[in-house]
């Protein structure tokens with residue numbers, strides 16, 4: 001089970017992992033907490049769908065999410081509390097954070113109860129969400145973390161909690177490699193980043209628990225990114241990195257382990273290569 005804040009997060013941060021396991025026939029449930037109503041629109045002819053205009057972007061991004069799920073092989077896609085229950089809160093500090101229906105204003109126990117119902121039905125062995133900073137500090141990501149961890153705690157207390165809970169991350173060694181690889185590039189997606197500490201995310205290699213190599217599924221991730229055209233334009237830095245790093249960038253995703261025991265791993269830091277490592281098959 002993956003708990004994500006907006007349509008496109010499932011693809012950008014865990015798309016290769018999803019495609020990897022879905023292709024193996026693993027049951028994958030995606031829970032998305034908002035419709036992404038406050039997002040940017042990188043498709044000019046759709047500009048009037050914006051929140052400040054017709055306010056129809058959420059419905060459009062629902063369709064983008066379904067197309068991305070088809071590309072990744074996800075067949076069980078849910079919205080927390082039902083489609084439209086929680087509104088995209090916008091970036092931290094904006095007036096949209098005060099919208100009465102926005103996810104940032106949600107009652108934590110009520111939102112966790114919605115997720116607990118899905119957990120009670122699906123009984124996930126493994127849950128993936130964000131760290132306490134929501135990976136990069138977006139209010140909906142922070143709230144998705146809080147709701148997922150609260151629901152997992154309550155599921156465990158009721159006897160059907162996940163054996164493992166992972167948080168998305170990127171090792172600092174990978175960030176350093178990216179910064180140096182693009183240092184001389186005119187199309188440098190890391191422009192302005194002098195050192196790893198300048199990123200609002202990143203984990204020391206020692207703290208990383210799992211490296212999921214899904215390079216054989218990186219085309220599925222790119223196809224899913226294309227489905228999120230309002231959020232990821234053809235000029236996105238994601239594509240320029242993919243063009244330079246290819247499947248290594250698009251097809252490898254990393255996680256820290258927040259709940260549960262690490263399974264067998266390899267390499268200098270004992271990174272798991274399977275999120276189900278150590279669990280009974």
Ligand SMILES: CC(=O)N[C@H]1[C@@H](O[C@@H]2[C@H](O)[C@H](O)[C@@H](O)[C@H](O)[C@H]2O)O[C@H](CO)[C@@H](O)[C@@H]1O
Nearest residue numbers: 006008036037038039040088089090091138
């Ligand atoms: C990946 C992610 O979480 N995207 C969110 C995020 O989008 C950012 C936002 O539009 C910002 O204004 C841009 O400068 C930035 O590049 C975007 O990543 O926040 C949106 C509003 O909450 C959300 O809809 C989108 O899914």
Ligand SMILES: [Zn+2]
Nearest residue numbers: 005006009138
């Ligand atoms: Zn997001």
